[in-house]
Amino acid sequence: MLPLILPVVLPLLAAFLVMPLARMSALIARALGPIVLTTSLVLLLPCCLDPPAQPLVLAIGNFAPPLGIVFYGDRLALLFANAVALFFLLFWDWRGGNPQQARQDALMLLLAASATGLALSGDLFNLYVFYELAAVASFGLVSLSGTGPALVATVRYLLVSAFGSVLALAGIALLYLQTGTLNLAQLGIDPEPLQGPAGLLAFGLMVIGFGVKAELFPLNYWVPEVYASAPARISALLAGLISKLAVLILLRLLVLVYGDTAAPQILLFLGILTIFFGEFSAWRAQDFPRMIAFSSIGQLGLVFIAFSLSGSWGVLAGIAVALHHLLVKSALFGLAHRWSGSLQALTGSAQRTPLAAALFVLFALSLIGVPPLPGFWTKILVLAGLAQEGSALAFTGLGAILLVTAVEAHYLFRFALQLYEKVENAPAGFRSFWEFLPSLLLGAALLAVTLRINPVADRLRAITQQAADRSFYITQVFPQAAAHRKDQP
Amino acid sequence: MRNLAAVLFIGGLGFFLFVLFFRLPLGAPPLVAGAAILEEGGETVGAANLVTAVLLAYRGMDTLGELSILFAAATAVGLVLGRRQLVVSDPEGGFILRAGSDLLFPLLLVVGLYVILHGHLTPGGGFQGGVILAAAFFVPVLARPRRGLDHGLLSFVEGLAGAAFIGIGLWALFARDAFLEPLLGKGVLGHLFSAGTLPLLSMAVGLKVGAELAGLMTSLMEAEGRES
Amino acid sequence: MALDFVSILYIGALGLLLLGTFGLVTTTHLFRLILALALAEAGVNLLLILSGYRGGAQPPILGFGPQDMPMVDPIPQALVLTAIVIGVGVQALAVAAAVRIYRRYGTLDLVALKAHLEGDLARKQGIAPPKSAEKPAGERPLSPVPPRPQEP
């Protein structure tokens, strides 16, 4: 059970201790974060590579659910928990040198802990708490530079995030009022009362609340400005990882409670708007960070559309799209670390840094879904799923995805051609190979997945099989409840 | 135009919310988890105040998360406000203020500690007491703005208090294989030394909240000062 | 329907929530926004705590009142405590950022701040500031027919 609890608790402990330690020894304080994250990784990696047949279920403090909080580590949750440790290590600020380094490290650790908690927790309010922790830690991190734009962007982000959490909390209150429990599995045991208008409104409020981090349409206005003013590492983590974890909460709710209601339609509708607004806005973006920020919005729209598909197909498609986007968008923001300026100023960058430009092309190709890269397989999963749905909204979504993908291809390759233009004074770009090492590793991972697509797909199916099975989740958390239900059909 | 739209939207939303809420069992909610806790909370945890039992035992993870949020907020405020030397320009408080604060400080301290230590018995607990503690330390600063508080010490206290909370949890993890499970025996219900590790956790929470809120408030006050 | 005590409380909670939301969506002044946020949060906290209220029950403290009287649900009370603290943290952070922003730009009006933000970001990225008579991003979507090659 250690892999479930320690990756959440140890980073918190380290975060609390970083600042006092920094007064004694800067070196120890700096080393603390990587050590803790590596420990989490070491703990989690075996569970992810060789997942146990049964999910790990941990009642915190030995209080049987629904009294206490329960941590639920199925393959999906463990995978994301693993990704948290891995990506935080990848995008850790190894260089350092910030005068407030200890504070920054502490916030990073808090963000890592909350992200792990978001992946593992099986309690709605606990998820809300971790979500808020991620929000507050990210407020601090995105305003790291302390410049005017960073602060204004942070405040705008903070406002919408706080508004969202007020709504999410109202949704949780509404849910609690109807069910008297916060345990996800218990909510799923008898979902029918929740499938009425009140329950759906609660879900809607939570969609809006958790949609802030997931870059859902009317709540994502903070995205471009925050990613343009925040350090690229932070943007990579927020856009790549945290957004997916926010979607994960909604996924759990969808699978357990709202699968058969109008809820997927709402997600589909908002997803279409999101993808439309994101990709079309990217068309006019003039600088690299904002271009990929808008593209990230669009991709998350795709994630929402995918999760709105019914049955395990939707879960599979959604997980595939989300993981693909996690890989690609983090890597693109890894490039934005140095390519932070306007697109115009990057003309001819390929001359000095051909590897980075080649990586950009690779990621762009996968992002728009060119076979045989993984992006294609994820996209075709979504498209085939939409065609199978057959409703008018689904066909609208199908058309919208195709349309915006064409737009996306055009603006990405407009920029790619610019990178390869021959100019007199090529921009210097990356100072060293190490600066885009995370992107390089992720690019290698992308190619590896391309070559080993079938094993990966099998793994994803196994993950989906667990994640999409409502009664499986319930049985794992409440063995007796399932037996009880069987008795009285 | 904007206000009109807002009024319409709010009105519409309000209508829906009212209609929805008054269909629900107001005042007679389905107690599922709550009933079980009311049933067995006293025996399992040993705290007379079941809210504290929920807070520190049943939902201890929430509390840990909440501590972390406050800590994150304090850290982020520190980051946002920066470490520049600010000269606090507020004048020293008058005699009444100073004398009052001198009088209040020990009182608040005692009340705060009392509220923290009796959290598992009576209404109150780590948070409430922590806030009073923070007030205890902040009131003198209001009276004598130039003196300020030692942020280093505060961060030390909050760090160690947080670590203590997690440390108690980890102790349970290694002793009983369950993070944050109450240890040390439940004692007699209603006595000060009861409910196992809950008072200790309460103490950690109180210290941490006190240090953080005091730090937050002083940081904000110092931000009012001129840059030197 | 007679308005009982609980209903009045619920109306108050929803009213606070809606009032705060109204403030949030209408005002553009940063500090007022933070206040509106506090209002909405208060409303939602009240809502949360009401979700555990039972008519005529006593507080969930053992040995406090008569043994056989029902007690209110303790969970929402704990949740509300957590939610309040979260709110405090967020608001403190917002106020701190507002202080810094006021120092930097001398205004707390979001409209002006957004203009500053766009301008500063554009300067940082080295692009034309928005809302100037500049050319669109990149080229036309489908660039017109390429001009004929000039003589070498």
Next chain:
Amino acid sequence: MNALDLLFLLSGATLLCALLFGRTRWAAPLLLLGYAAQFVALLQTNALFGEPISLSWSLVVLDQPMHWRYDALSWFFALITLGAGFLSTGYGSGVWMRDYERAGHSAGVLHTALAANVFSMVLLVGAEDFLSLFLGWELLNWATFFLMALRGGIAARAALRYLGYAFTGGMAILGAMALLYAQAGSLEFQPIRESLPQMSDGQLWVLLALLGSGFGIKMGLLPFHLWQAPAYAETPGPGSAFFSAVSARMGLYAMLVFFVGMVGLARLVQMEIPYTFLNGRDLLAWIAVFTIIFPTYTALQQQDARYLLAWHGIGQGGYMVLGVLVGTAEGSAGGLLHIFNHAITQVALLMAVFAVLYRTGTTDLNRLGGLVARMPLTFLTLLFGIISLAGLPPMAGFVSKLLVYRALLFEGMPLLFVGAIIGTLGTILSVYKLIHNIFLGQLRLEHESVQEAPLSMLIPMLSLSLLIFLAGYFPGPTLSWVAAVQAQLGLPVVNYHLGGVYDAHGGFNMIWIVSVLLAGFGIGALVFFGLGGPSKRVHQLDNYAGGHFLYAENRYQYSDHFYAGLMHLIGPWYRGSFQWLERALGSIVDFLAHFTNGFYGIAQPLLWSLAAVLGIAVWVF
């Protein structure tokens, strides 16, 4: 390991060679060897007359099998591809490449791009399910984009425009695939073929629109033709020749596979368009005719030889589609045969033009002239080429066009026939302009010392010229391929012989036609050389008019504003209408982008969030 495995392997190996050794000295021989080996492997498959041959390994991705299989149709297209690849590489291998590298370009990248194109086409034409088809399709699109964008500048812009079209087309295909998958439950051809008859006309129209536009974009069918000419013309020489020969035909390949092989022409005829006399086939046929007419007359306006030819390439595609859509043995044979005939014609023409470019540095038709004495062999190639392009005897193009015309007439489609003839008229006019402005007329002073094209370029040009002539003289062998393809597609099979075809109306025999023609030429030559008076050879610049010596600086030869009267007449009819359409689409995208960007510029958009909440509340009630 069968011959098809070998072919794929060799194709991949050639690509790898280009990648690894492309910049070395022995790149060209190595690659030529590679293409030749692929050619041999292709012949070994014997897919044309023998049984279709399947790749011995297949992929299963996400439960979707992907197979490759070569049948007669694949063989036919692969033959053209490999031939074009071989000849283009040979053309660009010697001095041309030396100069190309001297200009600061990379030979390795060009070789790689070309080999990647060949590889993806070999993959594409073997597709046996929609997944592998799409895989090959996208690979081809990107390889094409790569090759187009190599030169940067104008070429890169044209390539980006191509990408805009091609990727949109790819997305249309992907959408159609999703619909097909939802209907048939599989992406393999066989289940789809079985489920197509059950689909309603509405569904088929949607598929027709999606796949027709997706494949049509590659073909340059109206109204998606605008990208092609600039993109092909600006590609470096060998690439341009290769593209013109076969790249656009991949769209036709896919159309043949789906519309002819799966849906079937009979079903297309049944799909009536309400309130008109048209059905699905007529619609496509009229699109094909307009694709012949509009680009051909646009070609007429061009001032650049490469653009002129590239525009013709689009127009000629229309004949192929038209012929196939007629559906009779003769018509479809004409359409299919034209694929091959046009390929060899267009490659020869572009090679000649690029040879001129190589020697003179320009392809501007107003800056050339009188090169016939300087580059006689290039002139010969161009002459053969334009005769074939215009569809005149005795060259290859005549045979295929004749078949199409006959089919149109005998099937009772006079309007379409007239359209095709109008197109041919435009072709004749413009190819005359081409040969006149380059090779005839006044020699420019700066071109006085121009040499004949180098041998490495001449060899492919001349061999292609010979092929054009032979394919016109003895169309039997090529017709035998076409007949096999027809059998494969389920079309009526043409009854051919060495010199032509037999049909209900008697047929024709090219051996007779050409022999008579040659005899006529012989008599003319006899008259000219035997009966003519004494002649004297003078220098090309030694010109007099009205007793005055004409200085070379003076332009006394009419070359600009060709066909001014005709242009004046037809100009307003089609001037820029499609460009207007394209720009309108671009502006719509731009406008939408502006609109969506507006949301991100709002200072306080929480109202929108509230609206979303309200919307959800309304929804759930």
